[in-house]
Every structure is written in C-alpha cells, then in structure tokens.
Amino acid sequence: MNTDKLHVKVSRSGTSGGLVGYQVPRYESQTVLDVVTFIQRQMQPDLAYRFACRVGMCGSCAMNVNGKARWTCRTHVSKVAINNELEIAPLSNLPVIKDLVTDMSTFFDKWSRAKGRFAGDHTRHEDFAPVRPDSAQRKEADAGIECIGCGVCYSSCDVVTWRPEYLGPAALNRAWTLVNDERDVQKIERLRAVAGDAGCHSCHTQGTCTERCPKHLSPTAGIAGLKRMTMKAAREGDL
Ligand code: SF4
Numbered sequence: 001m002n003t004d005k006l007h008v009k010v011s012r013s014g015t016s017g018g019l020v021g022y023q024v025p026r027y028e029s030q031t032v033l034d035v036v037t038f039i040q041r042q043m044q045p046d047l048a049y050r051f052a053c054r055v056g057m058c059g060s061c062a063m064n065v066n067g068k069a070r071w072t073c074r075t076h077v078s079k080v081a082i083n084n085e086l087e088i089a090p091l092s093n094l095p096v097i098k099d100l101v102t103d104m105s106t107f108f109d110k111w112s113r114a115k116g117r118f119a120g121d122h123t124r125h126e127d128f129a130p131v132r133p134d135s136a137q138r139k140e141a142d143a144g145i146e147c148i149g150c151g152v153c154y155s156s157c158d159v160v161t162w163r164p165e166y167l168g169p170a171a172l173n174r175a176w177t178l179v180n181d182e183r184d185v186q187k188i189e190r191l192r193a194v195a196g197d198a199g200c201h202s203c204h205t206q207g208t209c210t211e212r213c214p215k216h217l218s219p220t221a222g223i224a225g226l227k228r229m230t231m232k233a234a235r236e237g238d239l
C-alpha cells in the first residue's frame with residue numbers, strides 16, 4: 001500500500017454503495033477537514049460538506065470519522081487513520097441533506113424544547129447582576145457553558161438512536177447551565193421541560209457523550225444534576 005497517499009472512503013448521497021473511494025496526498029499536520037476540502041477542490045467539486053471557522057469554534061464541521069463522531073477541523077489524520085485509511089460519513093441520528101451535510105433542525109429544536117434560552121427580568125436601565133465567580137452555581141454553569149453546538153455528543157448517543165424524541169446530551173447540558181444561572185427566572189419551567197419521559201431521566205449515564213465531546217464538557221454530569229434537581233423539585237411539589 002502506498003503510504004504517501006491516504007485511502008479515503010467518503011459517504012456520497014445517491015450512490016449505490018454509499019461510499020466512494022479517493023486517494024489523497026498525505027502531509028504533516030493534516031486534518032480530516034483538510035482531506036475533505038482537498039477532495040472537494042481537486043477531485044469531486046459537487047461533494048457537499050460544512051465548515052466555517054476551521055479553528056474549533058463554530059461547531060459546524062462534525063462528521064463520523066472511522067465510525068466515531070469528531071470535529072474534523074481539529075482532528076489530525078495521524079491520530080485517526082487506520083492503516084492509512086479513513087472512512088468519512090455524516091453525523092448519525094440526524095437526517096442527511098446531501099453527502100456529509102446533516103439537517104441540524106431537530107438538534108436545535110430540542111434546545112428550544114428544553115428551554116435552552118436565557119430568560120432574565122432586568123432591563124437595560126438596571127445595573128449588571130453580580131454573580132460571584134466562586135459560587136457553587138456559577139461553577140456548575142461554567143463547567144458546561146463552552147458548548148459549540150457541534151452535535152458530536154448527540155450523534156454518539158444511543159438513547160437518541162433508540163428514542164428519537166429524547167432531548168439528548170447537548171440540549172440537556174444547555175438546560176443545566178441555565179438552571180444554575182442565578183440571573184435566569186425560568187428555572188421551574190425549564191425543570192418541567194426536561195423532567196418528562198423524553199428528558200433527563202431517559203439518560204443511562206454511560207457517558208459516550210462525555211467521552212467524545214471535543215470541548216471536554218460533561219453532559220453526563222449535567223444530566224445527573226438535572227435528575228437530582230427535578231426529583232427534589234417534584235418532592236417539594238414544584239413540578
Ligand atoms: S450518558 Fe446519557 S446523554 Fe450521554 S450518550 Fe449516554 S444516554 Fe446519551
């Protein structure tokens with residue numbers, strides 16, 4: 001096998017086997033997104049894929065690489081190629097629009113269902129709300145706040161696969177950051193939104209989302225926190 005070349009199979013819509021093979025030159029520090037971009041620019045101009053920032057900030061470039069969801073702009077080929085081979089497919093658990101591009105609507109609709117939007121009650125005429133950086137709640141919110149909405153966790157969650165209505169790790173992680181935000185005024189509504197049958201209690205806590213999250217967040221820990229908080233609120237008659 002020629003080791004100057006990477007042997008890449010890419011998922012293509014409308015082909016009988018689903019995968020099309022390409023040989024791509026290797027070079028140092030090459031990322032998986034570099035490989036996809038090379039194929040699109042030099043070999044297959046109608047290949048559909050998505051990226052924006054290329055520096056791990058926008059969350060748009062996630063794909064399945066050799067069977068695992070990853071952010072492709074920060075994934076080096078040398079870390080993931082097996083015998084100089086790569087298989088690149090769209091994220092799982094989401095409908096495919098074309099080739100490597102998935103429709104993220106369901107993913108973000110679930111953020112909305114989990115009330116993943118900050119709701120404050122201050123106007124612009126009031127002072128900034130002071131939040132102590134060392135308060136326990138602030139630390140809980142901080143631990144989950146750097147989510148870039150890449151969908152890697154969602155694509156890796158087998159409960160989403162089995163129960164497509166399950167809110168999933170990213171939406172629940174977002175809800176967890178907000179129920180710990182002292183300035184937010186919709187805590188009980190949010191707990192109600194995540195306490196239902198397709199909410200936090202469906203999580204089996206095995207942690208694939210946490211293992212794969214490229215930002216090293218722990219949706220599993222946030223979901224466990226939501227389980228405790230919803231149980232407490234139910235005991236106290238708030239739900
Ligand atoms: S720990 Fe929960 S949210 Fe994370 S992958 Fe497993 S079931 Fe999904």
Ligand code: SF4
Pocket residue numbers: 146147148149150151152153154169170173212213214215216217219
């Ligand atoms: S929790 Fe992690 S894996 Fe999930 S969407 Fe946010 S950054 Fe991506």
Ligand code: FES
Pocket residue numbers: 051052053054055056057058059060061062071072073074
């Ligand atoms: S292109 Fe923005 S995170 Fe990869």
